[in-house]
Amino acid sequence: xxxxxxxxxxxxxxxxxxxxxxxxxxxxxxxxxxxxxxxxxxxxxxxxxxxxxxxxxxxxxxxxxxxxxxxxxxxxxxxxxxxxxxxxxxxxxxxxxxxxxxxxxxxxxxxxxxxxxxxxxxxxxxxxxxxxxxxxxxxxxxxxxxxxxxxxxxxxxxxxxxxxxxxxxxxxxxxxxxxxxxxxxxxxxxxxxxxxxxxxxxxxxxxxxxxxxxxxxxxxxxxxxxxxxxxxxxxxxxxxxxxxxxxxxxxxxxxxxxxxxxxxxxxxxxxxxxxxxxxxxxxxxxxxxxxxxxxxxxxxxxxxx
Amino acid sequence: xxxxxxxxxxxxxxxxxxxxxxxxxxxxxxxxxxxxxxxxxxxxxxxxxxxxxxxxxxxxxxxxxxxxxxxxxxxxxxxxxxxxxxxxxxxxxxxxxxxxxxxxxxxxxxxxxxxxxxxxxxxxxxxxxxxxxxxxxxxxxxxxxxxxxxxxxxxxxxxxxxxxxxxxxxxxxxxxxxxxxxxxxxxxxxxxxxxxxxxxxxxxxxxxxxxxxxxxxxxxxxxxxxxxxxxxxxxxxxxxxxxxxxxxxxxxxxxxxxxxxxxxxxxxxxxxxxxxxxxxxxxxxxxxxxxxxxxxxxxxxxxxxxxxxxxxxxxxxxxxxxxxxxxxxxxxxxx
Numbered sequence: 001x002x003x004x005x006x007x008x009x010x011x012x013x014x015x016x017x018x019x020x021x022x023x024x025x026x027x028x029x030x031x032x033x034x035x036x037x038x039x040x041x042x043x044x045x046x047x048x049x050x051x052x053x054x055x056x057x058x059x060x061x062x063x064x065x066x067x068x069x070x071x072x073x074x075x076x077x078x079x080x081x082x083x084x085x086x087x088x089x090x091x092x093x094x095x096x097x098x099x100x101x102x103x104x105x106x107x108x109x110x111x112x113x114x115x116x117x118x119x120x121x122x123x124x125x126x127x128x129x130x131x132x133x134x135x136x137x138x139x140x141x142x143x144x145x146x147x148x149x150x151x152x153x154x155x156x157x158x159x160x161x162x163x164x165x166x167x168x169x170x171x172x173x174x175x176x177x178x179x180x181x182x183x184x185x186x187x188x189x190x191x192x193x194x195x196x197x198x199x200x201x202x203x204x205x206x207x208x209x210x211x212x213x214x215x216x217x218x219x220x221x222x223x224x225x226x227x228x229x230x231x232x233x234x235x236x237x238x239x240x241x242x243x244x245x246x247x248x249x250x251x252x253x254x255x256x257x258x259x260x261x262x263x264x265x266x267x268x269x270x271x272x273x274x275x276x277x278x279x280x281x282x283x284x285x286x287x288x289x290x291x292x293x294x295x296x297x298x299x300x301x302x303x304x305x
Numbered sequence: 306x307x308x309x310x311x312x313x314x315x316x317x318x319x320x321x322x323x324x325x326x327x328x329x330x331x332x333x334x335x336x337x338x339x340x341x342x343x344x345x346x347x348x349x350x351x352x353x354x355x356x357x358x359x360x361x362x363x364x365x366x367x368x369x370x371x372x373x374x375x376x377x378x379x380x381x382x383x384x385x386x387x388x389x390x391x392x393x394x395x396x397x398x399x400x401x402x403x404x405x406x407x408x409x410x411x412x413x414x415x416x417x418x419x420x421x422x423x424x425x426x427x428x429x430x431x432x433x434x435x436x437x438x439x440x441x442x443x444x445x446x447x448x449x450x451x452x453x454x455x456x457x458x459x460x461x462x463x464x465x466x467x468x469x470x471x472x473x474x475x476x477x478x479x480x481x482x483x484x485x486x487x488x489x490x491x492x493x494x495x496x497x498x499x500x501x502x503x504x505x506x507x508x509x510x511x512x513x514x515x516x517x518x519x520x521x522x523x524x525x526x527x528x529x530x531x532x533x534x535x536x537x538x539x540x541x542x543x544x545x546x547x548x549x550x551x552x553x554x555x556x557x558x559x560x561x562x563x564x565x566x567x568x569x570x571x572x573x574x575x576x577x578x579x580x581x582x583x584x585x586x587x588x589x590x591x592x593x594x595x596x597x598x599x600x601x602x603x604x605x606x607x608x609x610x611x612x613x614x615x616x617x618x619x620x621x622x623x624x625x626x627x628x629x630x631x632x633x634x635x636x637x638x639x640x
Contacts, residue, residue: 050465054637071347074469081461087360088457098359101352102466102473138462145467 001028001064003149003181004049008058011044018044020205022058026183026198028149030212031175033196034185035277040202042185043082046153049183050079063148075104078142082154084135088127092137095126099141111144132163136170143174150174152184156191168195189277199273201280208280213273220276223251225266233263241279252279348468353476361481364449368442368485372492375435383499386414386428390502415508428503432515435496439489439524440556443531446485448548450477451635452539464635474635478536478628486529493524511609512587514564521613526620531556533624533631540634563616571615572608577601585609 002025009022019041026032034042047053048060051069059067066073086095092115100106115122118140120133129137135155142150152171156164172195175182186192199216201209209216220240227249233239236256243250252271262268358365389411396404416427451474454460464470497520503509509516517523535552542548569589575582578600582588585606604612 052461052464071467071469074465075467077465079461079465081458081465083458085458085462087459087462090359094359098356099466101356102348102463102468104346104348104467 002026003028003030003032004060004062004183005065006048006058006060009045009048009055009060010057011041011048011053012056017056017205019048019202022207024200024207024210026200026210028063028181029179030181030198031171031196032181032183032198032200033189033192034183034200034202035189035192036185036187036202036208037281038187040187041205042187042202043153044205045202046079046151046183046185050074050077050151052079076148077151078145078147078149079151080135080138080142080153080155083158084138084155086126086134086138086141089125091123091125092120092129093122095137096122096141096144099144103145105146107144107146111140114140114143130163131158132160132166135159135163135167139167139170143178146178148180150180150182152182154185154187156186156188164191171195189274193273199277201277203281209277216276217270217273219254219256220271221253221255221262221268222271222275223253223262223266223268225249225251225263241283252276347472350472350476353468353472354480356473357477357480361446361450361477364446365481365484368446368488371438371442372488375438376492376495379431379495379499382414382428382431383495386411386499386502389414390505411502411506415503428500432496432500432519435519435524436515438492439528440531440553440560442485442489443528443533443556444535444549444552446481447532447535448539448552449545450481450536450539451631452543452545452548455539455543456545460638470635471632474632478631482529482532482536482624482628485532486525489528490522490525493519493521496520496524507584510585510587510606512585512604512606512612514568517568517609517612518560518564521610522617523613526617527556527560529624530559530620533627534559537627537631537634540631540638568612568616569604571612572604574602574604577603 004024004026006022006024009019009024010017011019022041022045034045036042044053048055049062049068051074054069062068062073063076066076087098090098096108096111096115099111100108112122115137118133118136120129120137120140126134126137135158139152139155142152150171155167155171159167168191171182171184174180175195184192184196197213199209199211199213200207211219221237225248227244227247233253237253238255239251239253241250241252243252251266252275389407393404393407393411396407398404414428416429416431451460454463460470463473466473500516500520504511504516511517511520518527531552534555535548538548538552538555539545542551569587574589582601582603582605587604587606589602589604
């Protein structure tokens with residue numbers, strides 16, 4: 001079951017396309033990191049997935065075919081928007097009561113126990129809670145809905161390092177215990193790298209990378225060799241980024257799996273997720289959107305089937 | 306804890322088991338399993354009614370306080386007025402000094418002239434004050450419903466819950482509109498009772514714009530219109546205070562236009578060539594002196610209820626259209 005599937009999805013605000021030609025098929029059971037610089041279209045994509053925004057072009061469905069925003073979809077997706085907006089004038093307990101009355105599925109005991117464990121006083125008004133506590137309250141409400149898919153938009157942006165760590169631990173615990181799928185966005189990959197096993201990179205409103213983290217790492221190599229030499233690459237390898245550092249030249253290449261031997265005179269090594277993402281973000285023009293489709297054609301069709 | 310909800314059966318239930326209970330067997334997460342085809346029963350309206358009450362209870366309490374305090378005042382003064390009226394009417398002989406005294410005592414309650422509102426209880430001044438109540442209530446009740454959610458961003462919470470934004474919006478608009486309209490209707494019934502002796506003695510007449518606006522169905526209808534305008538403005542402007550200001554202006558323009566331009570022509574006016582048409586008639590060409598020779602254009606007092614229902618009717622239609630437009634905006638709203 002794909003948790004999010006889109007075809008030709010686009011959203012235009014005025015004359016600017018916030019997101020364009022977005023075709024995705026995100027399989028379930030993953031923790032999906034949606035990464036991209038500010039203004040890349042992350043919030044737009046997530047807003048359409050949870051039914052807050054209607055697409056200008058294309059279609060998007062969730063959880064195995066329900067149209068985004070349909071009653072069935074809303075029932076099974078919990079969304080925590082950026083800055084975790086809740087009613088600041090309500091005490092936390094009333095906020096739980098409110099959420100309970102707005103949902104068919106609700107686990108009050110779980111919510112209360114979780115807030116107790118976190119030391120968040122039920123009687124205190126939300127506006128008087130710290131940023132970290134508000135984020136945790138939002139997450140608690142989302143999890144108490146017992147969703148199949150949890151969508152978090154920039155959940156860490158407003159949190160201090162300790163609160164970030166606590167928050168991510170909470171998400172990880174929920175994933176481990178309940179086996180839900182999670183999509184979370186950030187403009188800082190490092191925040192998500194630890195737990196994400198599926199990666200989507202957005203840049204300038206377009207999807208640049210989408211795939212299983214393991215596949216992505218296995219499908220890329222860093223070649224290092226003399227700068228003067230041009231390298232004759234086999235047909236199965238494509239240069240994503242070429243970087244010169246003194247006498248040396250670094251090539252990030254996409255390759256078939258398993259990667260063949262490096263060309264003579266070149267050293268080959270694996271890449272880290274962060275340098276891979278950075279390379280794609282820097283080469284947004286050159287990347288020119290075949291993304292991984294060409295190299296991993298097999299993977300792609302398999303995912304879309 | 307009183308609301309019945311789906312939840313696991315005991316505190317010790319592990320989450321995985323809870324999920325099985327909550328979801329039932331049909332959504333077992335086998336890869337490729339399609340979504341359950343059975344239509345889910347939506348979140349009940351009673352639960353949305355609780356949400357509406359919890360989020361708007363301070364506003365509703367404010368409306369209740371305003372109308373309650375003013376209502377108690379009308380009740381207190383009304384009893385005195387009715388008593389004075391009864392004493393005056395039953396007094397005989399009418400020309401005696403005692404009866405004159407009673408008539409003066411009754412006239413005191415009308416106010417105007419020298420006595421202040423508090424001193425004389427002036428019904429005239431009170432009724433002018435009440436003219437702004439519909440817009441006051443409607444704007445404070447209507448504008449925040451959507452504008453506050455949109456300006457604070459909480460709509461991103463409210464509209465992504467299981468109930469869905471459509472039911473959420475309908476529940477809030479319908480319940481709040483019904484509440485303020487019913488309160489206004491009850492209040493204007495009280496006002497009509499309070500005011501009745503002055504109509505009986507011919508101090509004033511029902512068609513007088515001020516009286517017309519406060520009695521019958523008009524007061525409630527203008528309250529409903531103010532609410533609908535404000536809710537719509539809130540959805541369009543997306544900020545509470547500007548939406549309130551815009552609604553106040555729009556409502557006032559609509560009211561003045563109605564009183565000056567529309568209301569005189571709900572039915573074709575009658576023309577009296579010689580005599581003054583009577584104390585209950587609404588004379589339209591006020592420039593012509595009643596004692597003069599020119600013809601007098603007027604609406605007879607017998608048309609009062611017809612005019613009330615015409616005005617109440619189109620205001621209701623306007624409110625329904627604005628409500629539908631508001632819901633349409635919410636459905637289409639891009640976040």
